[in-house]
Amino acid sequence: MHVVSGKIACQRCHGNIEEMDEVYQFADLSMGWCVNCHRETKVQFADNNYYSIFQKYHQEIKEGKRTDVKVSDIGGLECQRCHY
Ligand code: HEC
Numbered sequence: 001m002h003v004v005s006g007k008i009a010c011q012r013c014h015g016n017i018e019e020m021d022e023v024y025q026f027a028d029l030s031m032g033w034c035v036n037c038h039r040e041t042k043v044q045f046a047d048n049n050y051y052s053i054f055q056k057y058h059q060e061i062k063e064g065k066r067t068d069v070k071v072s073d074i075g076g077l078e079c080q081r082c083h084y
Pocket residue numbers: 001002005006007008012013029030033034035037038041042043044045071074075076081082
C-alpha cells in the first residue's frame with residue numbers, strides 16, 4: 001500500500017539508509033507516527049482505480065471544492081484499519 005500505491009520513498013520511513021555507516025532505527029514506529037503521517041499525506045488518488053469508488057471526492061475535485069484527499073479522509077485514522 002505504502003510503496004506501490006502510495007509511492008512513498010523508503011527513506012521517508014527508514015531515513016537516508018544509503019548514507020548510514022551502520023543502520024539504525026530512524027522513526028519511532030509509534031502509533032502517533034503512523035497517524036500523523038496519515039493526517040498530512042495525500043493519497044495518490046487521481047489515476048488509481050482502487051479509489052474510483054470515492055465518487056464524492058472525485059466530484060468535489062472536479063468542481064474545484066477540494067484540492068486533495070489525505071489518508072485520513074479515506075479512513076486512515078480508523079482504529080480497525082490497523083488493529084483489525
Ligand atoms: C510517511 C507517511 C506514512 C506513514 C509514516 C505511515 N503511513 Fe500508512 N499510508 C500512507 C499513505 C500515503 C497511504 C495511502 C496510500 C495510497 O495512496 O494508496 C497509507 C495507507 C495505509 C493503509 C491502508 C488504508 C486503506 O485501507 O486504504 C494502512 C492500513 C496503513 N497505511 C497503515 C499504516 C501503519 C500501521 C503505519 C505505522 C506503522 C503507517 N501506515 C505509517 C502514509 C503513511
